[in-house]
Amino acid sequence: MSTFENVTVTREANIYFDGKVTSRKVTFEDGSYKTLGIMMPGEYKFGTEKAELMEILAGQLRYRLDGDTDWTPITYGQSFNVPANSSFDIEITELVDYCCSYLD
Amino acid sequence: MSTFENVTVTREANIYFDGKVTSRKVTFEDGSYKTLGIMMPGEYKFGTEKAELMEILAGQLRYRLDGDTDWTPITYGQSFNVPANSSFDIEITELVDYCCSYLD
Numbered sequence: 001m002s003t004f005e006n007v008t009v010t011r012e013a014n015i016y017f018d019g020k021v022t023s024r025k026v027t028f029e030d031g032s033y034k035t036l037g038i039m040m041p042g043e044y045k046f047g048t049e050k051a052e053l054m055e056i057l058a059g060q061l062r063y064r065l066d067g068d069t070d071w072t073p074i075t076y077g078q079s080f081n082v083p084a085n086s087s088f089d090i091e092i093t094e095l096v097d098y099c100c101s102y103l104d
Numbered sequence: 105m106s107t108f109e110n111v112t113v114t115r116e117a118n119i120y121f122d123g124k125v126t127s128r129k130v131t132f133e134d135g136s137y138k139t140l141g142i143m144m145p146g147e148y149k150f151g152t153e154k155a156e157l158m159e160i161l162a163g164q165l166r167y168r169l170d171g172d173t174d175w176t177p178i179t180y181g182q183s184f185n186v187p188a189n190s191s192f193d194i195e196i197t198e199l200v201d202y203c204c205s206y207l208d
């Protein structure tokens with residue numbers, strides 16, 4: 001287990017896809033923020049505004065960035081980057097606990 | 105939306121009931137802590153060690169404390185207390201976002 005210290009947490013969850021994807025926002029002293037979330041098994045499409053670093057804390061999935069033809073499987077302990085103003089498809093094969101960092 | 109400030113957040117989620125109930129721990133400067141969680145529709149039983157205050161931030165449920173015969177329906181904006189070293193049944197009728205405070 002690891003922790004984020006001296007942060008601000010938004011109490012209310014972000015709820016997507018009928019609750020199959022949920023997350024909570026964690027804001028750091030420098031104004032940057034991450035979300036900590038859960039994705040239930042299923043297939044989802046997300047758009048990005050900022051670039052994102054998706055770290056997989058538990059579970060398994062495969063993802064496909066906009067423009068890619070192939071899916072890339074990854075598992076807990078691994079991560080992937082998504083460009084700004086883009087999108088990606090994600091298929092959760094085993095419940096995922098994740099940390100998403102929004103990059104400037 | 106409201107926030108908890110100057111807190112420590114545990115990065116990894118607590119995952120129960122195959123992920124139908126998940127939560128994240130938020131620890132305050134005084135050492136007290138709360139969990140912020142999501143419960144998908146379904147019926148669950150929980151045990152308590154400390155007394156708990158369950159605040160419902162979104163969704164609908166009914167609960168039955170240990171020893172109660174009747175279920176009590178509540179909805180977002182409402183809360184209920186559970187004694188220490190006890191248990192309660194909970195039936196989620198619409199996805200619940202909650203804040204659980206652990207009381208000394």
